[in-house]
Structures are given as C-alpha cells and as structure tokens.
Amino acid sequence: GSTIGILGGGQLGRMMAMSAVQLGYRCIGFAPEGDNVAAAVCDAFHTAAWDDSDGVRAFADACDVVTWEFENVPVETARTVPAEKIHPGPLALETAQDRLTEKRFIEGLGGRPAAYARIDSGHDLESAVDRLGAPGILKTRRDGYDGKGQWRIASSRDAQALKLPDVPLIYEGFVEFDAEFSVILVRAQDGEIRFWDSTRNVHEGGILAAAHYPAGSAVEGQVADARVLARKVADALNYVGVLTLEFFATHEGPIFNEMAPRVHNSGHWTIEGAATSQFENHIRAIAGLPLGDTRTVAPGIEMRNIIGSEIDGAYAFLASSNSHLHDYGKAEASEGRKMGHITRLSLDTRG
Ligand code: ATP
Ligand code: MG
Ligand code: MG
Numbered sequence: 619g620s621t622i623g624i625l626g627g628g629q630l631g632r633m634m635a636m637s638a639v640q641l642g643y644r645c646i647g648f649a650p651e652g653d654n655v656a657a658a659v660c661d662a663f664h665t666a667a668w669d670d671s672d673g674v675r676a677f678a679d680a681c682d683v684v685t686w687e688f689e690n691v692p693v694e695t696a697r698t699v700p701a702e703k704i705h706p707g708p709l710a711l712e713t714a715q716d717r718l719t720e721k722r723f724i725e726g727l728g729g730r731p732a733a734y735a736r737i738d739s740g741h742d743l744e745s746a747v748d749r750l751g752a753p754g755i756l757k758t759r760r761d762g763y764d765g766k767g768q769w770r771i772a773s774s775r776d777a778q779a780l781k782l783p784d785v786p787l788i789y790e791g792f793v794e795f796d797a798e799f800s801v802i803l804v805r806a807q808d809g810e811i812r813f814w815d816s817t818r819n820v821h822e823g824g825i826l827a828a829a830h831y832p833a834g835s836a837v838e839g840q841v842a843d844a845r846v847l848a849r850k851v852a853d854a855l856n857y858v859g860v861l862t863l864e865f866f867a868t869h870e871g872p873i874f875n876e877m878a879p880r881v882h883n884s885g886h887w888t889i890e891g892a893a894t895s896q897f898e899n900h901i902r903a904i905a906g907l908p909l910g911d912t913r914t915v916a917p918g919i920e921m922r923n924i925i926g927s928e929i930d931g932a933y934a935f936l937a938s939s940n941s942h943l944h945d946y947g948k949a950e951a952s953e954g955r956k957m958g959h960i961t962r963l964s965l966d967t968r969g
Contacts, residue, residue, distance in 0.1 A: 621644045621646060621680060621681045622643045622644070622645050622683055622904070622905065623645075623647075623648065623677055623678065623699075624647050624648070624660070624684075624685060624686065625647075625648050625686035625687070625695065625696070626648075626649050626656070626687040626691060627649035627653075627655065627657060627687075628654075628655060628656065628688060628946075629656075629944075629948075629958075630687035630688070631647060631649075631656035631687035632655050632656040632658065632659050632946060632947070633889070634687055635656055635659035637898040637900070639659060643901070643905070646660055646662045646664065647660040647664065648673075648674065649665065650665065650667050650668060651665050653949050653950075655946050655947045656687070664677050668691065668694075669692065669694065669695070671695075674699065675698060678698070678699040678704075681703065683703055683704075685705055685706070686711070686880065687881065688880070689711065689714055689763075689878055689879055690715065690761055690763070693708050693715065706858050706859045707855065707856065707858070709855055713877075713879075714876075714877050716759050716786075717876065718736055720876065720877060721734055721788075723851075723854075724877075727847060727854060728847065728850070729847040729874045730872075730873055730874060731790075731873065731874045731875075732790045732791050732792075732873055732875070734750075734788055734791070735788070736786075736787075737756065737782070737788060738787070739782070740778075740782055743777050743782065743787075743789060744778065746789040747771060747773075750789065751791060752771050752773050752777070752792075753770065753772050753773075754771045754790055755768055755769070755770055755771065755789070755790050756780070756787055757788050757790065758783070758786070758787060758788075759786040759787060760785070764954060765821075765823060765824015766824075766954075770792075771789070793866045793868060793873050795868050796836040797833070797836040797867045798818070798820070798821065798864065798865065798867070799833055799841070799844070799864075799867055800817065800862055800864050801844045801845055801865065802814045802816075802860060802861070802862045802882055802885045802888075803845075803852060804859065804861075804896070804899040804902075804903050804909055805853075806903050806909050810909060811849055812899070812909055812911075813848075814885060814892055814896065815831060815832075815892075816833050816837060816838075816841045817831045817921070818830045818831075818833040818836070819864070819884045823954070825925060827923055828921060828923070829883075829920070829921040830921075831887065831919040832918070836867045837867050840865070840867045840872040843872050847863065847872075848861065851863065851877065857879070859880075859900045859904050860880065860885070860900040861878075862877060862879075862881070862885065863876075864876050864877070881896045883956070886961065887921040889942070890919075890942050890963060891916050891961065891963060892912055892915060893910060894912055898910060899912065916963040916964060916965055917966075918963070919961065919963055920961070920962045921959055921960070922959060923958075924957045924958040925956055926951055926952065926954055927957065929945050929957045935962075938962065940965055941961070942960065942961045942963075944959050945958045946958050
C-alpha cells in the first residue's frame with residue numbers, strides 16, 4: 619500500500635480520499651487550520667501554513683504521490699514537493715490561479731474567452747466599460763471561488779461609483795449564454811484522455827446549484843468543440859489527473875469561462891452516475907493505474923448542492939428512489955457554504 623498526499627482539506631479532498639482508500643492507499647492531508655473535513659478519511663492530517671516549507675517537505679517525504687483538491691494552493695507550496703512526486707504539475711496551478719494568465723493561455727490555444735480587460739485602476743475600469751460595454755463583471759484575478767470577489771457592473775455610472783479593491787482585477791463583458799456546461803476529463807501519465815459526459819450547470823448567485831444530465835440541446839451541440847480545447851489544455855500542460863473547463867453555450871458556440879485544475883463540483887454526479895467517478899479516475903491517473911470507463915450509466919441524472927443550510931433536513935431525500943446524499947461533515951453552516959449534495963438517478967426514463 620502506498621501513500622497519497624492531498625494538499626487541501628475540503629470536501630473534494632474527502633471524496634478523493636474515499637476513492638483512494640477503496641483502492642488500498644493510505645491518505646495524508648495537508649492544509650492550514652480550518653474545518654478540514656478530509657481529515658476524517660485520512661490516516662494523518664498535517665495542519666500547517668502553506669508557506670511552512672519544512673512542514674511541506676516532511677509531508678511530501680511521507681507520501682509516494684502528492685496531489686491537490688484546492689486550486690489556490692500557493693504555487694510555491696506545490697513546487698516544494700519534488701517534481702516527480704506531484705500530479706498534476708504546478709504549472710497547471712500557476713496557469714489557472716490568475717484569470718488574466720489563464721485567458722491568455724486559452725487564447726493561445728485557439729479558445730475564446732469572454733471579452734476582457736486588465737484592470738489596475740479606476741481609469742482602466744472606465745475605459746474598459748467604454749470599450750467592451752456594460753453589463754459586465756469585475757473579478758479579482760486571484761483567489762475567487764463560488765462567485766466571491768466579483769462585482770456586476772450594469773453601466774458606466776456603476777463603474778464610476780465603485781471603490782476598487784487594491785488587488786489585480788479583470789473586467790469581463792457579460793456573456794448572454796443559453797446555458798452553462800463543463801467539460802471534465804482525466805489524463806493518464808501516458809497521455810491517454812477520457813471525457814465524462816457534460817452536464818448543464820445551473821448557478822445561483824455565482825455558486826453552482828445543480829447539474830443536469832442529459833444536458834439538453836443548447837449544450838449538446840457544443841461539447842465536441844469544447845472538448846477539442848480541453849484536450850489541448852491538458853496536453854499543453856502535460857496534465858495528469860482530472861481537469862475541468864467551464865463554458866457558456868452561446869449562439870456563437872462555446873465561450874470559455876474558466877478552468878479548474880482539479881476534480882469539480884459539476885462532476886459529483888459521476889460517483890453514482892458514471893462507470894468510474896472523477897475521484898477514482900483522478901487517483902488512478904496520479905497513481906499510474908489504468909483509467910476506468912467514464913461512461914454514464916443512467917439515462918437521467920440530477921445533482922443538487924446543499925448550500926448554506928444545515929444538512930439534517932436533506933436526509934429526507936433518501937426516501938425518494940435512487941437518491942444519494944453526501945454529507946461533507948462540516949461543523950457549521952454559513953451563507954454560501956457547500957454542506958453536501960444530493961444525486962438522483964432516473965433509471966427508467968430520460969430526464
Ligand atoms: P467557481 O466556484 O466556479 O470557481 P468563480 O468564483 O471562479 O466560481 P466564475 O466561474 O468566474 O466564478 O463565475 C461564477 C458564475 O457567474 C458563472 O458560472 C456564471 O454563471 C456567472 N458569470 C461569470 N462570468 C460571467 C460572464 N462573463 N458572463 C456571464 N456570466 C458570468
Ligand atoms: Mg473559479
Ligand atoms: Mg466557475
């Protein structure tokens with residue numbers, strides 16, 4: 619039995635560790651102090667600051683392979699782990715942690731993000747709104763997730779009234795999309811790539827609320843193009859593990875939103891709904907095992923997040939057929955916090 623190290627202690631790490639344990643690995647976690655719900659599934663959990671390089675070195679020494687479940691692990695932390703031990707490589711983190719770097723990278727591969735402008739001052743924002751128009755969204759370039767660090771700009775008057783935070787920013791034109799979807803793939807150490815089916819993803823207040831399969835006609839015609847880009851991204855980064863790209867489906871084809879160099883919330887349905895889950899295939903890829911079949915095994919699937927409320931009430935869903943509850947074991951609910959999710963399979967009919 620070898621040992622897998624996971625940087626980050628959230629629910630993604632917890633579900634990753636469950637798959638690793640099933641395959642006979644031991645898991646060790648590493649994250650700063652917090653409600654590290656992955657710890658319950660790990661043999662050991664190191665609680666230390668990301669910049670505790672001695673701590674990171676000791677953690678890496680105890681592991682045969684290291685991965686992350688959190689895309690804002692500092693690149694320096696990832697680079698402290700010996701390069702041959704960490705999958706995906708730190709370059710994927712570096713590329714995805716800055717929205718500006720990420721969009722330029724995507725354009726370099728022929729992908730199309732929303733119109734954007736780099737914002738370092740109020741003046742930059744006013745000219746970006748003049749040039750790209752409004753509505754739009756102002757985002758922090760770094761550290762955003764679940765819609766945090768974003769401001770909707772409805773007009774140039776809005777832009778003038780806003781007091782800019784003192785961090786690097788980016789302004790994006792608002793995309794009038796028909797639907798949102800994600801492409802989730804796994805890439806093995808020998809370069810083999812497998813895709814899961816894409817779901818239609820519904821966000822509320824910038825947070826993923828639900829994922830639906832089948833994704834419907836607005837999405838289905840755009841998945842092939844989106845996969846071409848996702849494959850280029852994975853190959854360019856010599857990526858090993860699960861990689862996610864988020865897209866807007868529009869009448870002009872798929873517009874790239876952002877990427878996540880990790881397993882993804884919109885892929886939680888794969889635990890019950892695919893022959894091999896994103897978590898298991900991530901572990902297989904980083905451990906150098908053969909990949910599992912990614913095909914969808916039910917004609918209809920719905921995944922819903924339980925956000926911001928105590929999870930106790932959600933247990934009632936288990937009474938409806940083919941429903942599965944995942945309780946992340948978080949100590950306290952707070953607004954916008956992902957507490958768990960429910961996956962419901964329709965086994966007889968589509969939808
Ligand atoms: P995640 O938790 O997915 O990492 P995030 O904080 O990085 O979220 P984004 O994916 O940038 O946020 O945006 C969250 C949601 O806000 C999107 O899924 C989409 O619904 C909406 N959104 C973001 N950017 C745009 C845009 N340019 N045009 C239209 N809608 C947008
Ligand atoms: Mg994001
Ligand atoms: Mg997103």
